[in-house]
Amino acid sequence: MKSKTYHHGDLKNALIKAGVEILAKEGIGKLSLRKVALKAGVSHTAPYSHFSDKQSLIAAISTEGFQRLSKALDSAIKSHANNPKKQLIEGAQAYVKFALANKDIFKIMFSSALEKEKDYPAFVEVSQKAFIQVIDIVRTCQEANIIKSGEADVLAVIIWGQVHGIIALAIEGQISHTVLEKKSLQEIVTQAIEQAIKS
Amino acid sequence: MKSKTYHHGDLKNALIKAGVEILAKEGIGKLSLRKVALKAGVSHTAPYSHFSDKQSLIAAISTEGFQRLSKALDSAIKSHANNPKKQLIEGAQAYVKFALANKDIFKIMFSSALEKEKDYPAFVEVSQKAFIQVIDIVRTCQEANIIKSGEADVLAVIIWGQVHGIIALAIEGQISHTVLEKKSLQEIVTQAIEQAIKS
DNA sequence: ATTGTAATCTTGACACTGTCAAGATTTTAA
């Protein structure tokens, strides 16, 4: 695979990939620049040629997370064109699925491991894109008279917040066992949306 | 206040307090055991007489956060006895207020800075207590016919998740400026609940 | 093609961190 040249060739992506792997296998607490570098087969300061600091790498990983999430949302939207309600429900399901399948990436995306002092344009762009997708679904539902009309973005925050909150609580282990024995996360989220819709 | 005895007298609480202060002033990233010890005026390993490791101190800080939150909820509940709807709305407002006034404690309470391998009984107890308070409010609303009946705990997760999710997104800076210019967090949360109620 | 400049990567260093081990001091209980 890798010819042992002095220059790696695609180190930046290799570092992100290594970071994602460490995140999945060992969790946020074990993610270090040095370990990422080691995994990519370079010296411990090589990452500094591509990332200004650890925050910057985290931003890149989060960005990739949002790209994947965005792609999942897009797929849900396109799979159910002309069926706004299904778009909404399946979009939410995609959100749940993504979070459960990528717990630590999901955490890092939202849990402000990223301190927002500096801004990371790519991150901001793709995370806003995800929000815009949600707004669009809501707007479509409004046009189809499935959701009450009004400010679509505020409504989107409310609905998105609901989905996000339930998942976040679940991932952090804050939802009691007894509840999760009755209903799966998927079911709870779906029920939440159904309630929100028929109002 | 402190006589300079060899034994501190109330070091455990002093460490928690110091931790909370650092959290408020410098954020999660700057919270270290050594700094907490320094602030309390003891050596860098003194905390190990009271906390098995850093996680354990974080657990204690989170626990205190839940105690405060729980107290705020309790106050909202008691201030509006015989008015379930107000209990629900004011409870949510208390939740918002607490989160905004203690952003970093709120983050640490939920953002799994606490890795859940070991369990922390005091933490589990008080965090569950908060959830029980929420369930009770929901149950009361059901009895007053303000919320549709059904499994109260599942409904509580849905409502709590909604409130929590909106706040979490806001605190992590994920809610776009344009939305927050139209409506404050308090208003958004209230609107969310009003919608949830009249279904 | 040559060469200078920029990009990439390495070695070495520093301060800071969590944590352990050994020992000092104080409190508590027998």
Next chain:
DNA sequence: TTAAAATCTTGACAGTGTCAAGATTACAAT
């Protein structure tokens, strides 16, 4: 009174993020 337990200190170690200086390579301008 004294033995044991609790509390606190000093000293050490490995792991971390990050900087500085220099080595190696790619690349663009001549």
